[in-house]
Amino acid sequence: SPERIAANERAFGEILGQDREAIEANGLDVEKLARDVARSMTGIALWPTIVFEQDRSVVYETRGPLGEMRLSHWPTVLPPLRERPLLVSPGTTVTADWCADLRDGKPSTPLEYSLVCDTAPPVDAASAEA
Numbered sequence: 311s312p313e314r315i316a317a318n319e320r321a322f323g324e325i326l327g328q329d330r331e332a333i334e335a336n337g338l339d340v341e342k343l344a345r346d347v348a349r350s351m352t353g354i355a356l357w358p359t360i361v362f363e364q365d366r367s368v369v370y371e372t373r374g375p376l377g378e379m380r381l382s383h384w385p386t387v388l389p390p391l392r393e394r395p396l397l398v399s400p401g402t403t404v405t406a407d408w409c410a411d412l413r414d415g416k417p418s419t420p421l422e423y424s425l426v427c428d429t430a431p432p433v434d435a436a437s438a439e440a
Contacts, residue, residue, distance in 0.1 A: 312400045319348035350395035354406050354427060356387040389425050401432030 323344035326333060330340050362368035372384045379386075398404075404427060411422040 315348050315400055319344050322347045346397060347395075349397050349399065351391070351398050351404070351429075352395045353388045353390045354404070354408075354425065356389070356408070358384070358387060360384060389423075391425075391427050396429065398429065399432055401434055403430040403432075404428075405430075 323341060326340045326344050326347075333340050333343065357371075357373040360370040360372070362370070370382075370384065372380060372382060372386070374380055406425060406427045409424045411424075413419050413422060
């Protein structure tokens, strides 16, 4: 939402402002950088469900029932989508197609994953300017 992006821009501005001298020495503007970071997308966060038994008798959810973080060594997976973050606007639609190939299913065989994402600009032009 525009409100969330504005709050993120303020938060990033405060954090980056602590290093203003170093940032500006590299030819960057703190306010523009905070604005760009608040409007950028690096990847898609994935919270895997770990199934330990085929009959699903032992399953571990890496997020709680309300989406809250759990203290665990099972991390949130954040695959980067491209070399540099993508600037997006409020209302941008992001679609993702995730595939995990279990291959032969043996624990010793590495899994293969793929993630394909696409974005579409906001339908409402006013939201894109927020």
